[in-house]
Each structure stands twice: as C-alpha cells, then as structure tokens.
Amino acid sequence: MNTYEPVIGLEVHVQLATKSKIFCACSTKFGSEPNANTCPICMGLPGTLPVLNEQALRLAMKVGLALNTTIAKRIKFDRKNYFYPDLPKAYQISQYDMPVCAHGGLTIQPESSGGITKQIGITRAHLEEDAGKLLHEGVKDGSWVDYNRAGIPLLEIVSEPDIRSPEEAYDYLTRLKAVLLYLEVSDCNMEEGSLRCDANVSLRPKGESQFGTKVEIKNLNSFKAVQKALQYEIERQTEALEQGEKIAQETRLWNDMQGKTISMRSKEHAHDYRYFPEPDLVPFTVTEKEIEAVRRALPELPQARKERFVKNFGLSDYDASVLVNDKVLGEYFENCVKEGANAKLACNWIQTDLLGALNERCLSFDQNPITPKHLAGMLALIENNTISGKIGKDVLPLMIDEKKTADQIVKEKNLVQVTDTKLLEDIAERVIAANPNPVEQYKSGKTQAIGFLVGQIMKETKGKANPKIVNEILQKKLS
Amino acid sequence: MSEKFNIDSLADLARIRLKKEEKAKLTNDLSKILGYVEALGQLNLEGIEPTTHVAKLENVFRADEVKPALVREEVLKHSPHREGNFFKVPKVIDQA
Numbered sequence: 001m002n003t004y005e006p007v008i009g010l011e012v013h014v015q016l017a018t019k020s021k022i023f024c025a026c027s028t029k030f031g032s033e034p035n036a037n038t039c040p041i042c043m044g045l046p047g048t049l050p051v052l053n054e055q056a057l058r059l060a061m062k063v064g065l066a067l068n069t070t071i072a073k074r075i076k077f078d079r080k081n082y083f084y085p086d087l088p089k090a091y092q093i094s095q096y097d098m099p100v101c102a103h104g105g106l107t108i109q110p111e112s113s114g115g116i117t118k119q120i121g122i123t124r125a126h127l128e129e130d131a132g133k134l135l136h137e138g139v140k141d142g143s144w145v146d147y148n149r150a151g152i153p154l155l156e157i158v159s160e161p162d163i164r165s166p167e168e169a170y171d172y173l174t175r176l177k178a179v180l181l182y183l184e185v186s187d188c189n190m191e192e193g194s195l196r197c198d199a200n201v202s203l204r205p206k207g208e209s210q211f212g213t214k215v216e217i218k219n220l221n222s223f224k225a226v227q228k229a230l231q232y233e234i235e236r237q238t239e240a241l242e243q244g245e246k247i248a249q250e251t252r253l254w255n256d257m258q259g260k261t262i263s264m265r266s267k268e269h270a271h272d273y274r275y276f277p278e279p280d281l282v283p284f285t286v287t288e289k290e291i292e293a294v295r296r297a298l299p300e301l302p303q304a305r306k307e308r309f310v311k312n313f314g315l316s317d318y319d320a321s322v323l324v325n326d327k328v329l330g331e332y333f334e335n336c337v338k339e340g341a342n343a344k345l346a347c348n349w350i351q352t353d354l355l356g357a358l359n360e361r362c363l364s365f366d367q368n369p370i371t372p373k374h375l376a377g378m379l380a381l382i383e384n385n386t387i388s389g390k391i392g393k394d395v396l397p398l399m400i401d402e403k404k405t406a407d408q409i410v411k412e413k414n415l416v417q418v419t420d421t422k423l424l425e426d427i428a429e430r431v432i433a434a435n436p437n438p439v440e441q442y443k444s445g446k447t448q449a450i451g452f453l454v455g456q457i458m459k460e461t462k463g464k465a466n467p468k469i470v471n472e473i474l475q476k477k478l479s
Numbered sequence: 480m481s482e483k484f485n486i487d488s489l490a491d492l493a494r495i496r497l498k499k500e501e502k503a504k505l506t507n508d509l510s511k512i513l514g515y516v517e518a519l520g521q522l523n524l525e526g527i528e529p530t531t532h533v534a535k536l537e538n539v540f541r542a543d544e545v546k547p548a549l550v551r552e553e554v555l556k557h558s559p560h561r562e563g564n565f566f567k568v569p570k571v572i573d574q575a
C-alpha cells in the first residue's frame with residue numbers, strides 16, 4: 001500500500017482581461033457571432049503585422065509579481081510551429097526561452113493538511129495567443145472553425161512538479177484562481193474557457209528522487225475534474241506498475257461522464273515545434289521603475305487579507321481562509337463589519353446561515369439581495385436582545401424572500417423578544433403547575449429537566465421569550 | 480548519408496510530399512545552407528548578447544482599443560468550404 005509517490009505539475013492557461021486581442025484590435029468579447037471578431041492579422045493573412053497590446057504585458061506582470069516571480073528585463077516572442085485547423089497561421093505566437101515571468105511560488109494549505117502550509121514553485125509564466133475553436137458536434141463529415149478566440153491573450157502559468165496529491169492540486173488551483181480574481185486580471189470563467197488546466201502526473205517509488213514517466217491529462221473542465229482525474233490516473237498507474245507494466249508517455253483525455261482518462265491515440269507526430277524568434281515582433285525591455293510601479297499598484301492579496309482578518313477581527317485561521325478564498329465573500333464580510341457588525345457573529349452568520357439560505361434558493365453569492373448594511377442591522381437586533389438568535393434564523397430567509405430589512409420583518413411579524421419579566425413569570429407559573437413531573441425531577445437533582453420547562457415557555461411565546469431570562473425565572477421559582 | 484537532418488521528417492513537418500529526385504536535390508541544398516550558417520560557429524562570441532531581432536527597434540506597443548475589422552464575409556468568401564459563418568474543415572482528431 002502507498003509505495004508510490006505521485007509527482008504532479010499543473011499548466012494553467014488564463015485569459016487576460018483585455019478589451020482587444022493580444023496582437024490586433026479585434027474584440028475579445030465572449031459569445032459573439034462566429035468569426036465576427038476576426039481581422040487580417042488574427043486570420044494570419046500575408047502582409048499583416050502583429051503589434052503587442054500593452055495591457056496584456058501589464059496584466060502578465062501583475063500576475064508575475066503576485067506569484068513572486070522575477071519579471072524579465074528583456075522579453076521576446078517566438079513562433080511555435082504546428083499544423084492544426086484551429087491555428088490560422090500554422091504557428092502560434094508564444095514565448096520560448098525569454099518568458100515574462102520566471103521562478104516564483106504560491107503557498108498552499110489543503111484542508112486535509114491540518115493547517116500545514118506548503119510552497120509550490122512556479123517555473124514560469126509566459127504570454128501567448130489562443131487558438132480558434134473547433135466544433136464537431138452535429139457537423140456532418142467535417143468540423144466547423146470559429147476564429148473568435150484566435151489571438152485572445154493568454155498567460156500560461158507552469159508549476160514546478162512540487163504537487164504530491166490530488167488535494168494539493170485542487171488547493172493550488174483554488175488559491176491561484178483567488179489570486180487572479182483579486183488582481184482583476186481575468187474573470188477566470190472555466191465554462192467560457194477563460195481558465196483552463198492541464199495536469200502532468202507520474203509515479204515513483206517512495207524515497208526515489210528520479211521522476212517516473214509522466215502522463216499529460218487534458219480536457220479538465222473544472223477543478224473537481226482535475227482532482228478526480230488525478231485520483232483516477234494515480235490508481236491506474238499504480239496498478240500498472242504493480243503488475244510490472246511500463247507507463248507510456250502519452251496524452252490522455254479526461255472523460256467526466258465515464259470518470260476515467262482515455263489515451264489519445266492521435267496520429268500526431270512527435271512534438272517538434274521548431275521554435276524560433278518571431279520576426280514580426282520586436283523585443284521588449286522592462287525597466288526596474290516600471291516593475292516597481294506595477295508592484296506598488298498591486299491590491300491586497302488573499303494571503304495578506306487572511307492574516308489581517310485573523311489579526312484584526314480575531315477570526316480562526318480556517319474561518320479567515322474560507323472568507324478570503326472568495327474575494328466577493330471577504331469584501332462582503334468586511335463591509336458588514338464596517339457597518340457595525342460584530343466580526344465573529346458576522347463571520348458565522350455569513351458562512352452558515354446566509355450561504356445556506358442562498359444555496360437553498362439556488363442563488364449565487366452575486367445574487368445575494370441582503371446588503372452588508374442590512375445584515376449588520378439584523379445582527380445588531382440579536383446583539384441588543386431585540387430578537388433571539390433562533391428568531392434571527394427565521395428572519396434571515398425572509399430578508400431574502402421579501403427583500404425587507406430585519407427591522408421591518410420583526411415589527412410586521414411581531415417577533416420582538418419577550419423580555420417582560422412579569423409576563424414571563426406568569427407563563428412560568430402556569431408551566432410549572434402543568435408539569436409536575438419534570439418539576440419533581442429538577443428538584444430531585446436532575447437539573448437538565450429544566451430544559452423541558454424552558455421549551456414549554458418558548459412554545460407558549462412562539463419562540464420569542466428571551467431564553468436567558470426564562471432560565472433565571474425558572475431557577476428562582478424552583479429553588 | 481551523414482546529414483544533420485532527416486529530409487523525410489522535415490517534409491513531413493512541412494506537410495509536403497517529395498519525389499525521390501527532389502529529396503536528393505533538397506538534401507544537397509539544405510546541407511549547403513547549414514554549412515553556410517555553421518561558419519558563424521567559428522566566431523568568438525564571448526560577452527556578446529544573442530540577437531533576437533535585426534531591426535534596432537524595441538517596445539512597439541498598441542493601446543488596448545477595439546476596432547472592428549468587419550472582414551468576415553470577405554474572408555469566408557475565399558474559404559474553399561464554409562457553412563453559415565463557420566469555416567469548414569475535414570475532421571482532424573480522434574475524439575474521446
């Protein structure tokens with residue numbers, strides 16, 4: 001058991017959020033009519049000249065700095081040559097030996113690690129243009145090509161083979177995506193292809209330092225798919241190795257429906273891309289001053305925000321992690337606190353009740369109708385004893401469904417907590433008279449019997465009695 | 480032959496079919512070109528930065544602005560096969 005150690009590296013392609021393509025003025029808008037966003041440059045017509053979109057380079061530098069890579073002072077582009085119908089020029093403009101970013105890292109902390117952090121190296125990140133899209137489904141004897149994506153700016157982020165489990169891979173991707181969203185360099189929408197991932201995985205006997213034969217997995221449509229595909233592939237390779245088989249170096253496609261990877265038996269030639277410097281693009285130099293300007297403009301990143309949440313708001317490491325992994329969630333939390341909410345209370349209510357209620361209604365967090373101010377208002381009602389926490393749990397869903405403030409709901413439905421001691425004493429006397437058995441039990445030392453009596457009073461007041469006051473009254477009357 | 484390249488695989492990569500006599504001729508030509516380039520190998524290049532571009536230009540950018548080219552119809556018209564607004568090509572991959 002477990003005699004093999006997986007060695008995993010990930011390649012992430014992220015679409016940079018520019019308005020126009022990387023080398024021409026065509027729109028990058030998703031969902032345009034087929035081939036509407038094309039021009040002689042991205043169609044690869046002779047006599048055209050690509051020119052680098054300065055915003056693409058700036059966004060790549062932002063990512064590079066956030067991932068602690070070194071930004072190259074000198075940058076050039078290269079041609080990667082291969083024939084494929086999605087590639088109008090029969091070469092892709094990419095970067096070979098002088099990428100924008102090199103040698104960085106990202107700290108991960110998978111849930112199963114028990115809080116232990118690990119550094120995953122970033123080998124490099126380079127700029128390149130995307131290819132077009134081939135459509136096969138429903139097309140008779142052939143494929144359709146849409147070149148709207150051809151020339152979309154991509155940053156390929158390559159990790160070191162430092163990842164040792166599918167869980168680590170999942171955590172790496174989640175954290176990388178959070179960083180990209182914080183930087184606002186991409187919308188990271190996997191369905192629309194703004195974020196794509198390929199995985200390399202090999203096995204080696206534990207303790208061995210040499211790598212085994214690696215297999216590349218493609219067609220990974222979600223982070224969960226990456227995790228499942230790696231799990232499957234590790235099992236497949238383990239079995240093969242245990243039976244004395246050799247692992248073939250190949251590309252395999254993940255089939256999510258069947259839950260397995262399938263060898264891509266393509267007639268593809270051994271990769272021989274014959275990279276050479278792109279003569280249509282001049283080289284680029286980046287000064288220390290420009291790098292520093294980009295660095296200074298970096299926003300607060302997830303790791304820093306997490307540490308701040310722990311330090312300033314007294315949140316647990318885990319709670320802070322959950323809040324910062326989703327940029328919008330963390331900002332919402334912080335705005336609630338700014339509106340006067342108790343930080344720990346807000347953290348709990350957002351994570352459990354609010355997310356739960358939204359989930360039940362199939363609403364995403366973007367569709368959350370409760371403003372930070374209104375959530376803070378609801379929490380204030382609990383804190384100042386106007387309503388009990390229990391009533392709060394009924395009020396919150398109503399705030400979503402009826403789009404009203406907690407104040408309005410509490411008044412309309414008459415949910416104000418009963419703190420009138422005289423009234424509660426009367427009810428308590430009635431309850432004591434009607435339940436001699438629990439009263440006897442309590443008096444004979446079974447103090448937990450008081451719970452039943454509290455419950456009865458809560459029932460009579462439709463949950464509105466202040467439980468603390470009820471407890472005090474009962475204890476006094478039964479002593 | 481002791482060439483530093485394989486004419487068959489080069490032809491394959493370039494997607495061209497060569498007749499036997501063409502292969503012989505091209506092998507000869509390519510060898511001469513390589514020999515010519517190899518002469519550069521005799522230069523002492525210590526301390527000299529590799530040239531990546533012959534033009535003495537750098538940092539030529541464009542601003543991130545969209546200008547629709549509106550050439551779709553023109554380009555599709557010249558395509559040997561089209562269906563609607565798509566180009567049509569022979570099926571190329573073994574689908575999973």
Ligand SMILES: [Zn+2]
Pocket residue numbers: 021024025026037038039040041042043151
């Ligand atoms: Zn274009």
